[in-house]
Amino acid sequence: QIRGRDVSGAADVFSLGAVLAYAATGAAPFPGDSSAVLLYKVVHEEPELGDLEGELREVVAGCLAKDAAQRPAPAD
Structure with a gap:
């Protein structure tokens, strides 16, 4: 989204990673x-x-991988 590209389920996976990181460490990634x-x-x-x-x-x-193709699929 930041780069103006199409948004897919990979953006949701990124968001999940950010929430998990914050929940586990108490700090933003x-x-x-x-x-x-x-x-x-x-x-x-x-x-x-x-x-x-x-x-x-x-x-x-x-x-939180930079390359959306390297993130787990939402179904994983």
């Missing part, structure tokens, strides 16, 4: 004090996943 900073980080930086470990980290990182 892309912290920022303005919309511009947040948008930049979502597009250009890797998420901050704190002390997430193991399978949960893998799931969240997969959901």
